[in-house]
Amino acid sequence: MKKNRINFIFNAHLPFVRHPEYPKFLEEDWLFEAINESYLPMLRMMYALRDEKVPFKLTFSISPTLCSMLDDPLLRERFLNYMNEHLELGQKEMERLSNDPHKLRLANMYLEGLSKNLAFYSGKCSNDILSAFNQLSSEGYLELITTTATHAFLPAYKDYPIAVNAQVETGMIEHLRTFERMSEGFWLPECGYYPGLEDILARHNIKWTSLSSQAFFLSQDEPKTGCYAPVKCPNGLYCFARDYNLTSLIWSSTEGYPCDADYREFYRDIGYDLPLDYIRPYIHEPDVRVFTGFKYWAITGKTSDKVVYDPDKAAMKVDAHSSNFLYHIKSVGDLVGPSLPNDPIYTLSFDAELFGHWWFEGVKFLEAVIRKVALDDSMVLTTPGQCIKLGEEVQTLRPAYSTWGDGGYSQVWVDSSSNAWAYRHAFKSLERMTELAERFPDQKSLKQRSLSQAARETLLLMASDWPFIIHNHSSEEYARKRLTGHIQNLNLVYENMCRNAVNTEWLVKAERRDNLFPWLDYNVFNSRHLAEPSLIFTTDYSK
Amino acid sequence: MVLINIDTLSDSELRCIAQQEGVEDWEDLSREDLIDSIEEIYEDENRFEPNHSSYTGHRYVKTLVNVDRQGSFGLPGVAELPTSYNETSIHAIAKDANWVYVFWSLSPQDQAQMEEDGCTLSIRTIVIAKDDYPETSFDIDVLGSDMEWSLELPWQGRQYKAVLVRKDHSNESERILAESNLVSIEESWLSKNPEALKDRNRFNVLVTSLVTKGGELINNRQVHEILEEGKEGLA
Numbered sequence: 055m056k057k058n059r060i061n062f063i064f065n066a067h068l069p070f071v072r073h074p075e076y077p078k079f080l081e082e083d084w085l086f087e088a089i090n091e092s093y094l095p096m097l098r099m100m101y102a103l104r105d106e107k108v109p110f111k112l113t114f115s116i117s118p119t120l121c122s123m124l125d126d127p128l129l130r131e132r133f134l135n136y137m138n139e140h141l142e143l144g145q146k147e148m149e150r151l152s153n154d155p156h157k158l159r160l161a162n163m164y165l166e167g168l169s170k171n172l173a174f175y176s177g178k179c180s181n182d183i184l185s186a187f188n189q190l191s192s193e194g195y196l197e198l199i200t201t202t203a204t205h206a207f208l209p210a211y212k213d214y215p216i217a218v219n220a221q222v223e224t225g226m227i228e229h230l231r232t233f234e235r236m237s238e239g240f241w242l243p244e245c246g247y248y249p250g251l252e253d254i255l256a257r258h259n260i261k262w263t264s265l266s267s268q269a270f271f272l273s274q275d276e277p278k279t280g281c282y283a284p285v286k287c288p289n290g291l292y293c294f295a296r297d298y299n300l301t302s303l304i305w306s307s308t309e310g311y312p313c314d315a316d317y318r319e320f321y322r323d324i325g326y327d328l329p330l331d332y333i334r335p336y337i338h339e340p341d342v343r344v345f346t347g348f349k350y351w352a353i354t355g356k357t358s359d360k361v362v363y364d365p366d367k368a369a370m371k372v373d374a375h376s377s378n379f380l381y382h383i384k385s386v387g388d389l390v391g392p393s394l395p396n397d398p399i400y401t402l403s404f405d406a407e408l409f410g411h412w413w414f415e416g417v418k419f420l421e422a423v424i425r426k427v428a429l430d431d432s433m434v435l436t437t438p439g440q441c442i443k444l445g446e447e448v449q450t451l452r453p454a455y456s457t458w459g460d461g462g463y464s465q466v467w468v469d470s471s472s473n474a475w476a477y478r479h480a481f482k483s484l485e486r487m488t489e490l491a492e493r494f495p496d497q498k499s500l501k502q503r504s505l506s507q508a509a510r511e512t513l514l515l516m517a518s519d520w521p522f523i524i525h526n527h528s529s530e531e532y533a534r535k536r537l538t539g540h541i542q543n544l545n546l547v548y549e550n551m552c553r554n555a556v557n558t559e560w561l562v563k564a565e566r567r568d569n570l571f572p573w574l575d576y577n578v579f580n581s582r583h584l585a586e587p588s589l590i591f592t593t594d595y596s597k
Numbered sequence: 598m599v600l601i602n603i604d605t606l607s608d609s610e611l612r613c614i615a616q617q618e619g620v621e622d623w624e625d626l627s628r629e630d631l632i633d634s635i636e637e638i639y640e641d642e643n644r645f646e647p648n649h650s651s652y653t654g655h656r657y658v659k660t661l662v663n664v665d666r667q668g669s670f671g672l673p674g675v676a677e678l679p680t681s682y683n684e685t686s687i688h689a690i691a692k693d694a695n696w697v698y699v700f701w702s703l704s705p706q707d708q709a710q711m712e713e714d715g716c717t718l719s720i721r722t723i724v725i726a727k728d729d730y731p732e733t734s735f736d737i738d739v740l741g742s743d744m745e746w747s748l749e750l751p752w753q754g755r756q757y758k759a760v761l762v763r764k765d766h767s768n769e770s771e772r773i774l775a776e777s778n779l780v781s782i783e784e785s786w787l788s789k790n791p792e793a794l795k796d797r798n799r800f801n802v803l804v805t806s807l808v809t810k811g812g813e814l815i816n817n818r819q820v821h822e823i824l825e826e827g828k829e830g831l832a
Contacts, residue, residue: 073670075670209691210690213688213778249783267806267807267815268807268815268817268819268820271785271787271803271804271807271820271823272785272787272788272817272819272820272823273785273786274783274784274785274786275786276786276787276790276793277786277787277803278802279802280802280803280804280805280806281806281807282802282806295806297806298806298807298808298809298815299805299806299807299808299809299810300806302809302810302813303809303810306809306811308811309809309810309811309813326609326613327609343613358608358628382810386805386806389801389805390801390802390805392798393798393799393801393802394802452783454782454783454785455691455694455782455783460816461693461816461817461818462693462815462816462817462818462819462820463691463692463693463694463817464690464691464692464693465692465693468690468691468692468698469692470692470698470745470747474690474698474700474745475745477688477690477698477700478681478688478700478702478744479678481688482682535670536670538678539670539671539672539675541678542671542672542675542676542677542678543672543675545675545676545678546672546674546675546676549676557673557674559673559674560672560673560674560675563672563673564672567672
C-alpha cells in the first residue's frame with residue numbers, strides 16, 4: 055500500500071505598507087491583523103506541537119516585503135500599540151457584556167487570545183517573528199522559501215527579463231539576509247508561470263517551485279503523473295502542481311469547510327455594529343469603521359439574522375472536517391495510487407492568512423490535521439525539498455503558461471476594465487530603470503542613493519497586490535495611489551538624472567518611507583547583469 | 598482578499614458601504630433598498646459574487662471600506678503621470694489563451710503627420726507562419742483617440758504579434774509604425790490527443806486533481822474544452 059505524502063505550502067505575504075508620515079494608518083492594520091490572527095496563532099500551534107514531540111513538516115514562503123515589515127522597528131512598535139489598544143477594547147467588552155454570558159465568553163476568548171499572542175510575541179519571539187520561524191526551520195519542522203521581491207506577477211513582465219531577474223534575485227538575497235541560508239524553493243506569486251521563467255530561476259540555484267493545478271495538464275508534452283508527482287523542466291527545475299481537488303475542500307467559497315454554518319462569521323464585527331461613541335477610539339479617523347476582531351456571530355446561513363457563535367460546536371466541526379479532509383486524501387490515494395510509479399504527493403498551497411484571519415478556526419483545523427496524520431501510518435507530512443532529495447525518477451515536462459487566478463491565466467492582473475492601464479506606465483518605468491542602470495553604472499554617494507531608491511520604487515510598482523486590489527475594488531483608491539506614486543517616484547529620478555541632478559528632499563523622504571531592502575544595488579537592473587553570476591553568489595550579505 | 602456575501606452584512610455595515618458609495622438617503626433606506634442600491638452600483642464590477650466558485654488567488658486584504666483620502670501619497674517634486682510617453686510603440690500582454698491586451702501610443706510627430714495627411718490607424722494581428730500554416734493577418738481600424746484594445750487569438754499553438762499600421766487612403770499605401778513582442782500559448786498535448794483520456798486510470802490520474810468534491814471542474818477554458826472532447830471516448 056502506498057503512503058500519501060502531503061506538502062502543505064503556505065504563502066505568507068502582504069504588500070509593503072508603511073507610512074511614518076502618519077501617526078496611525080488604516081492599511082498598516084493589514085499587517086497587524088495578520089500577525090495577531092494568523093502568524094502568531096500558527097507559530098504558537100507549531101511550537102506547542104514541537105514541545106509535545108508531534109512530528110510535522112510544513113513549507114512557508116515568507117515574502118520579502120513581509121520580512122521587511124516584520125523586521126521594521128516602527129511597525130513593530132505600532133504592532134504593540136495595536137495589541138494594547140485591542141486589549142483595552144477587550145476589557146471594555148468584558149464590562150459591556152457582563153450580563154450576556156454567551157457573548158461574554160467570546161469576548162473573554164478574544165481577550166485571552168490577544169494576551170497569549172502578546173506574551174508569545176514579547177517572550178518566545180523577542181518581538182521577532184522571523185526568528186521564531188527560523189528556529190523551527192533549523193529544527194527541521196519547516197522548509198522556508200522566498201518569492202519575488204515585492205510579489206510581482208511575473209507573466210505580465212515576461213518581456214522584461216531584467217526586471218523579472220531583479221525581482222527573483224532581490225527576493226533570494228532578502229531571504230538569505232533574513233534566514234542566513236539559501237532558499238531552495240521559490241513561490242511564484244499567484245502561481246504565475248510562463249515558459250522560460252525556469253531559466254531565470256535556475257540562475258539563482260533554485261531547486262523547485264510550485265505551479266497551478268492545470269500547469270501540467272495543459273503542457274505541450276504528454277502528462278503522465280498528474281498533480282501527484284513533481285515534474286522536471288528540461289533545465290532541471292522541479293515543479294509541483296497544486297491539487298485543486300483537495301485545496302478546494304478548504305478554499306472553495308461554496309463547498310469549503312470554512313463555509314460551515316457553525317463557524318464564526320467574518321463580516322459581523324463590533325467595529326461596524328456598535329455606536330461610534332463607543333467604538334471610536336479603536337477605529338480610524340475620521341470615523342472610518344474597520345474590523346476590530348471582536349466578532350460574536352456564527353455564519354448561520356445567508357441571513358442577517360445570525361446566531362451567537364458557539365466555540366464548542368465549532369470545535370466539533372473542526373474535528374469532523376479534519377477527519378473528512380484526511381479521508382478524502384486517502385480516497386484519492388486509493389484511486390490514483392496504483393497507477394503511479396511512486397507514492398502520491400499532494401501539493402496543497404494556500405495563502406497563510408486564510409488560516410486564523412479569514413477562517414477563524416483554520417489554525418485549529420491545521421493542528422487537528424497534523425495530529426491525526428502523526429497517528430496514521432498511511433500518510434505523512436513532507437516538504438517539496440524533502441521529496442526532491444529522495445531522488446525519485448520523475449517525468450521531464452514543459453509546464454504550460456498558467457496562474458491560480460480566476461480563469462487560470464492573467465485576466466485578474468491584466469484586466470482592461472480595471473487595472474490594465476497601469477502597464478503602459480509600468481513598462482516604461484522598467485525601461486527607464488534599465489536605462490538609468492546602464493547609463494549611470496556604479497555611482498557613488500547621492501546619485502547612488504537616488505538610483506537605489508529608484509530601484510526600490512520600481513520593484514514596488516511591480517507588486518501584484520495593486521492590480522489585484524484594483525480588480526477587486528476593495529481598497530482601490532489606496533492601491534491606485536500607491537501604484538501611481540511609485541511610478542511618479544521613478545519618473546522623478548529619471549528626469550533628475552537626465553539633468554545630472556538629485557532631489558535631496560525627495561530622496562530623504564522616499565528613503566524614510568519606502569525603506570525596504572536597504573542593501574539593494576540598483577545595478578541589478580543593468581542588462582549586463584543577466585550575463586553575470588547572481589549577486590547572491592558574489593556578495594557577502596550577512597547582516 | 599475575501600469575497601463578500603452581501604446578504605450576510607449587518608444593516609450598519611450596509612449603511613456604512615452605502616454612505617461611502619454616495620448612495621442618497623442612505624440613512625433612511627430599508628435593508629432591502631440598501632442591498633438593491635449597493636448591488637446596482639457594483640453590478641458591472643462583479644464585487645459581490647455569492648456563487649463565485651473559488652477563492653483561488655484571493656489574498657487577505659481586510660476592510661470593507663475604501664477610504665478616499667484627500668490628496669495622494671506623492672513626495673515632493675513628483676509630477677502627474679503623463680497620458681503617454683511621447684513615443685510610438687505598441688505592447689501586447691496575454692490575458693489568456695484566447696485574448697491579448699494591446700496598448701499603444703503615437704509620438705506627437707506621428708500623430709501630427711497622420712492628421713495632416715488624413716491617414717487612419719489600424720491594429721493588425723499577425724499570425725506567424727508555422728509548419729504548413731502560412732502567415733496570416735487581420736486588421737481592426739481604430740480611432741486616433743484609442744490607445745488600447747483586446748485582440749482575440751483564433752488558434753492555439755501559434756505565435757502572434759500586434760502591429761500599429763498607418764493607412765493612407767489617398768494612395769492606398771500603408772506604413773508600419775511599431776510592432777509588439779510575440780505572444781504565444783502553446784497547444785497542449787491533450788488537446789491534440791483527447792482520446793488519451795479514454796483510459797480510465799489515466800483519466801483518474803490526470804483529472805481527479807482538477808475537480809472539486811462537488812464535481813465542479815477548475816475554471817479554465819482549455820481544460821474544459823479538452824474534457825469535452827474526451828468525454829465521448831470516456832463514455
